[in-house]
Amino acid sequence: MTTEAPRTVREGTPVARIPGSKSLTNRALLLAxxxxxxxxxxxxxxSDDTVAFRxxxxxxxxxxxxxGPDDCWEVTGIGRGPAGPARVWCADAGTAGRFLPPFAATGHGTFVFDGSEQLRARPHGGLVDALTRLGARVRAADGGGLPLRLEAAGLDGxxxxxxxSTSSQHVSGLLMAAPLTRHGLTLDAPALVSRPYVDMTLALMxxxxxxxxESAGRLTIRPGRYRPTDLxxxxxxxxxxxFFAAAAVTGGGVTVPGLGTGSLQGDLRFVDVLAEAGARVTVTAGTTTVTGGDGLRGGFDVDMGDISDTFMTLAAIAPLAxxxxxxxxxxxxxxxxxDRIDAVAANLRACGVRVEDGPDRITVHPGRPAPARITCRRDHRIAMSFSVLALGSGVPLQLDDPGCVSKTFPGFHAELHRLFPAYAIPEHSEEEHR
Structure with missing residues (x-):
């Protein structure tokens, strides 16, 4: 990877229109x-998740x-913990299910949080346990998940x-609520996964x-008031x-303005993985550009624990290495x-690709995919990843739920086609889904 002086875009490279970060949007909404x-x-x-959070x-x-037309959201905050009673529907949004109960616990009254069957199946036990030990009265469904009933009377801290060990969102939710506690919070998370997302939370706070x-791995948040901020x-x-992966597997190029050396998002490190796979990567203060090289290079082992939301992108294109x-x-x-490891492995096997997987790993072998129907499991990242494999391989892959991309990028298929016209927008895509 090379780093250059700032410029608006790299000359001659198509510019991708990437929507705002879900992680930053929902954290900023809560803090505001x-x-x-x-x-x-x-x-x-x-998108579906941010509208649900709003x-x-x-x-x-x-x-x-x-x-303006969704270009700027104005948030008038309450300056303290919320007052119940309230019933809060989180839909599919994991950030809502993990960030909002700690915020409510700093307020007063009764709150009930619930969500879709998909969100109910995701782990919340670590958060419920932490809130209980901080003095909140919480009653969760069997297994520690949603629906969750909270009797709030403020938190001492x-x-x-x-x-x-299962989600960094538990930590982020507690941290964002911490200034609203009476005495602040000192938090230790020795088995923390996805640390870059916690760093993002702290930076926004x-x-x-x-x-x-932070000292010796322990995070200390002092009590106080947030202040309104424009962001x-x-x-x-x-x-x-x-889109970076699409450039890498087609030999084309893509520039994303607004993502550069000062980004708050750890997932930008994905371009380092693409560089190891043979792509040319240039990061400036204000842009990131990826250009495909002479084919995709494999033969490496990479730990993507800190950027796990992008592991599917790499795994899906790995057959082309x-x-x-x-x-x-x-x-x-x-x-x-x-279960994203299982979902990727099963879909690659459906394409005739040799795959080995274990509790925390997956190995993908080279091979030309065969036409197949991709089971998305209502997971936007499965749909997006296998769309890039379809583009790079030139093999028709049918998504069973192309519209699930609306969770984070309703216009995904149209934008991929605009930048890479060889990509065929699937029938029943997100426009129909919405």
Whole structure:
């Protein structure tokens, strides 16, 4: 990878129109709701998950509006923990199910959180346990998941060790609520997965006025008030991974403005993996460009635990490499919208590709995919990843649920076709889904 002086875009390279980061949008929404006054979030992601998160915040008392056609969201916060009673529908949004209960626990009243069957199946036990030990009265469904009933009377805070071996979102939710506790919070998460997402949370909290320190691996958040903040949301680095991968497997090029050396998103590190696979990568202060080389190079083993939302992108294009590719450190990806290791392995095998997988790893061998029907399991990242394999291989792969991409990028198929006209927009895509 090379780093250059800033420029707007690389000359002659197609520019991808990547929507705002889901992770940044939903964190900023919560922090703005917790602050007094009005914050403005520019270029937010407008998708199923972020709209669900917005709606959930209005149930908790925040007021949200727009300044222009979804280009800027205005959030008038409540400046404290929310007041119940409230019923909060989280839909499919894992961030809503993990971030909003700690926020509600700093307020007063009764709150009931629920979501889709897909979200109910995702783990919430670590969060429920942490809130209980901090003094909240929480009653969860069998297995520690949603629906969750919370009797809130504020939180004192204190010191706590959190099991974050299945999701870093538990930690982020507790951290964002911490300034609203009476005495602040010191948190230790020795088995933390996806650390870059916690770093993102801390960076945004500081932007909204929180005082956060780290020492010997322990995070200390002091009590205080958030302040309203205007923020421009970066393009989503996880979503950008599909377009970067498309460039790598077609020999083309893609530039994404707004993602550069100062990005808050750990998933931008995916371009380092593509560089190892033979792509040419250039990162400036304000852009990232990927250009395909002379085919995809395999023969390497990579730990993608910190950027696990992009492991599927690599695994899906790995059959096009000249040697096997092994990805490890991704065991927690089995507990996302789907069992993502199993979903990738099963779909690659359906395409006739040789795959070996284990509890936290997958090895993909080279091979030309055969036409197949891809089972998306209502998981947007499975649909997007295998769309790139279809493009790169030239083999027709039929997605059983192409519209599930609306969770994070309703216009995904159209944008991939615009940049790479060889990609055929699937029938019954997201326009019909919506």
């Amino acid at each position: 709701a917790a602050a007094p006054g009005t914050s403005r979030l520019r270029a937010p992601l407008v 709606t959930a915040l209005t149930a908790l008392g925040a007021r949200l509006g727009t300044d 204190g010191e706590i060790t959190v099991d974050a 500081r932007r909204f006025g929180a005082r956060a320190d 421009t949301i970066e393009p989503d680095a996880s979503t950008a991974s599909y 000249d040697a096997p590719v092994t990805i490890h450190g991704i065991g927690h990806a089995r507990l996302k919208e789907s």
